[in-house]
Amino acid sequence: MKAFNMSNVDVHQFMQALDSCSGDVMLITDEGDKFNLKSKLSQITGLMKLIEGGKLVSAKIYCSNQEDEALLFRLNLFGTVEDVESIG
Secondary structure, eight states, X not given: OOEEEOXXXXXXXXXXXXXXXXXXXXXXXXXXXXXXXXXXXXXXXXXXXXXXXXXXXXXXXXXXXXXXXXXXXXXXHHSOOOOGGGOO
């Protein structure tokens, strides 16, 4: 299982992408807190943990499914994930 850092992510798009993931997606903070982002409660708790005390905390994303990893990595890198045919 590989990990990547999330940065400058549109939270709404990220939540939509999480809903389309088929495997587990874990958010792991530098302090060792782990949140399974497939759960809505964990999504909210994890996001609150990321903005601890008004400061953005560093965290990594781990995916159990390689396709989910590719989707979230592209979202992190490019901001949106679109099919080439839909770009006019």
